[in-house]
Amino acid sequence: MTLKEILQIRNVRYFLMFRCSYFARFYYPIFTLLFLDYGLTLSQFAMLNVVWAATIVLAEVPSGAFADTLGRKKLVVLSSVIMFIEIAMIAVVPTDSANLVFVVFLINRILSGLAMALASGADEALAYDTLKDQGKEEAWPQVLQIQLRIASSVGIFVTLIGAAMYDVNFMTHIFQLIGLSVPESTQDIMRIPVFATLLVAIVAIYAAINMQEDRDTLPKHDSKLATSIASLRLTLNTGKWVLSTPYVLFILLYYSLFEHTSRMFLTMNSQYYRAIDIPIIYFGLIGAGVSVLKILLAGQSRRLAESTEPKTFLAIAGLVTIATYYWISLGWSIYGVVPVLLLIFIIMTMNIFISYHLNRKTESHNRATVLSFKGLMFNLGYGSIGVLYAYYYKLVSQNYTEQQIEQHLDFLASLSSFCYYFAFLFISVSAAFYLKNKQKTIF
Template identity: 80%
Template sequence: MTLKEILQIRNVRYFLMFRSSYFARFYYPIFTLLYLDYGLTLSQFAMLNVVWAATIVLAEVPSGAFADTLGRKKLVVLSSIVMFIEIAMIAVVPTGNPTLVFSVFLVNRILSGLAMALASGADEALAYDTLKEQGQEDLWPRVLQIQLRIASSVGIVVTLVGAAMYDVNFMASVFNFLGLETPQNTQDIMRIPVFATLIVAMIAIYSALSMREAKKILPPNTTKWATTVSSLKLTLNTGKWVLSTPYVLFILLYYSLFEHTSRMFLTMSSQYYLAINIPIIYFGFIGAGISLLKIILAGQSRRLAESLAPKPFIAVMGIATIATYYWISLGWSIYGVLPALLLIFIIMTMNIFISYHLNKKTESHNRATVLSFKGLMFNLGYGLIGILYAYYYKLVSQNYTEQQIAEHVDFIASLSSFVYYFAFIFITISAAFYLKERKLMIF
């Protein structure tokens, strides 16, 4: 099937549009710096992300079950609306009162987590089941490859423009051209990427509304409350099925480890780039380079994920990730970008592998619920690493002077924790897998 034919499938087309616009956020290239410029500390930043993850943990699986029973489109639409609201909050919050700023960002993180939980699994299930209805489910890895390339193409524009919006010198020339007062620091321009993201959020709302789903008709003598109870039962039954299916359980455990450790680091990537002496204006070029890398290597990632047997694939990815985190922890000036790029490729390949094998083993009636368990396990891990990192960073920073902290020496020193954390959990999961594999052939 050609690309044009794939895009003619309505739910697949709007799934691609939704994913590309939902994550197209102009403030991502300077995410950590944005929070710090609003007046938050790095420890507060880490803890706010723990709140974000905890919200998803509480809402993730029930939302997936509701998607399977009440309708997936409803949750995707609601997710896009909540996402718009949470971005609008930080676009307008005044910065004079630190307590107010923290409170608003706290609510923002809760709403952001809720929005992620509502969409997680539901949009993917809509698109996958549309393919399955047509007997084309084998096209799913290709759809993921297309989605990766489209999102990366959009990401090139978003990261370049977003980083430029945060560069004082560049924006000063823009302001002068428009006859406006010249900005003096990043605090004067920090809201511009946020307002730009609000505009893109409208595209996500449009694409969510444009998806189609067969109307769910309640059986005779069935109330909404009974359907809600049914949703919760589906959640419990799916949880039991995941725990009793080693293939799925270990796939999810490995996914969570790879994803939440990389997400924690990549969330702080702007701080990392600043620490290795890269000017803010180049953050956009790095982001564009990452997007270009994804476009070029998407095919290789898909072929690697499909062709390599699960056990050697996971072993190679695990060893490569440990080596990459060690390279990152060295904090090499300028050249420290290279391991960050390698980490992107590893996670990109791992995500295709996980989605391919998870959907392959999951039935349609509980697909969104299982995919929500995938998000649940990721966010449990993300919450854990967020708490541990916030505590570890606070301990590490106490050993450095204010001058060293200003030069980000303490931040670079804290990055070694990623090596030890990932290696310890990877070895633990692999040991459990080995013991289970001796009793029962899993892969």
């Protein structure tokens, strides 16, 4: 299918708009720095992300089941509205009280996790089933490739502007130009990228509202209680199916491992860039470079995901990822950006691979539920690594002086944990796969 033909499909068009606006957040290039400038510590930041992951774990699968029974569009719309609220909270919170800031960010992480859980699986299921109804489901990898390219194009703008909004020198010129008092530190300008994201959230709400769902395909029940019971039953049945289907189970296990480990590191990438002495203004240029990389290599990612034999793909991806985390742990100035770019390419390709194989093995009636299990397994991993990293970082930082901590030496020393953590789990999952595959061929 051509790009024009794909964009003519309403649900696919608004799916692309929703995904691209939902994740187009101007504060992402300086995500960790933003939290720290609000007055939080790095350990608090890690634990807040554990709360975020725990919320998704609790809400992920039930929300997917409700999407399959109550309606997927309802959940996508609700997700976009909650997203707007959670961003608005940190946009206006006063920073006079450290306790108040922590409580507001705690609520923000809970709402953010809930919003993510509600949308997870539901938006993808709407778009995929529309293609399937038209007999065009084989075009799904193309849709994912287009999503990567559009999101990356938007990301170039968002990351460049977002990082510039957080650079005091750059914003000083802007403030002088419009006749405002110049900012003295990042605390004076830290809310600007948050307010900019709030405007983009409105686009996500618009896209969600304009998605369509065939109500006739939803199960009919006599009451809301009956619908809830049906949702929980679907959740249990889907869980049993996932556990009894090795193909799907190991796809999800590998996905969770690659995704939650990389997400934990990439969440802290602004702190990593600062630790290897990269000025804040360049964070946007790096982010734009990442987006260009995705645009240029999206087609290659799709071809690798579609054509490479699964066992070969997973083995190569695992070994290269271990080497990449080791490279990151060296903390090389400037050149330390290269392994980050490599890690992003691996994860980009892995996501297409997982979505391609998972959707092929899943029936329409429980697609959103299965995709929610995908999110559940990722967030179980993300929550676990968040707790472990927060504890490990606290232990490591005790061995450094305040001056060394200001130089981020403790943070750089903690990065080797990613290599050991990923290598241990990758070998463990692969050993389990090998034993299971000997009994009966999985891939």
